[in-house]
Amino acid sequence: METEIFSAGQIDAAVNLLAKGELVAFPTETVYGLGALATNEEAVKQVYAAKGRPSDNPLIVTVADKEMMSHYVQEVSDRAEKLINHFWPGPLTILLKARPGSLPKAVTGGLATVALRCPDDQLTREMIAKLGSPIVGPSANTSTKPSPTTAQHVFHDLRGKIAGIIDGGPTKVGLESTIIDIAVKSPVVLRPGAITPEELSRVLGETVLINRGQVSDQEVPKAPGMKYRHYAPSAAVVVVDDAQDFAQINFDENTGVMALNAELTKLDLPAQNKFDLGNGLADADRNLFAGLRYFDDQSQIKQIFVQGFGGSEQTLAYMNRLNKAAAGHHFQVK
Ligand code: TXA
């Protein structure tokens, strides 16, 4: 199959493909998603195949607005109203009790809940509105690879496997949405993202828990995707928690470094072994996955040292993704 690249002006072509049950990748403010008509079970199954994704890992349902989402949940609870009014469209995915029979089993993995998201991307919302039906929207990467933040990343992973990609340019946020479960006694963040537990707690007017627990393969995981290997380039990734430690590392042509510009300029390394994360945490969020992919495409790179950031709720999302890519491996001065 030839994978077509669509520009902003070609939304109608994408809508036609989706309506026919074809797969089209789309931009959001977080990362690119892999779209398929959520009500079409065959189309949804192809999403798992294209990504190489385990079939017990349910998919986010991406809607144009609150009205559209209301058809797929048992009720739009008070908590949901508050979150939607405050954060949508935006990088927040909300878990609610699903309306039985409203979506194929392949979407929810047979769970009683459904994950709903309304992205802050005008084009994508227009496309879903024209389609008149939600689309599933997992990240548009090959399973276990870093999520795609450009249309080129999607093309790299999925060319020949999907019908089209809408090119909306690089994404603004760069890390996937915050996922909050509000179908439980106390709301709980299952995946950290740009919207912090503190902000959620303020808007809800109640305590919001953070699910830090590592999910074992035996129990039923809360966000099933969190148990799988993730964001993993072929090279070994090492977190450098204290930027001063970069000076202690013995670099060679097989090592790559990802750090803020201020740190990188201190290091005497060939340009191709450096990846600039930018000038602060927001830049680092936006550039993390692109950096992992940059080194993944260079077969001589065996080890990637990546700057870590500690301390605040704002760094939770970045450190969550980085720790997964590094499989918990942190640099220690000998
Ligand atoms: O920012 C994002 O959320 C991006 C963009 C494309 O919208 N999408 C995304 O989807 O990150 P995905 O499939 O890569 O990650 C969704 C996560 C997975 O870990 C999945 O297990 C979890 O959400 N999930 C989906 N439905 C769920 C449900 N009903 N209950 C618990 N977890 C669910």
Ligand code: MG
């Ligand atoms: Mg993903």
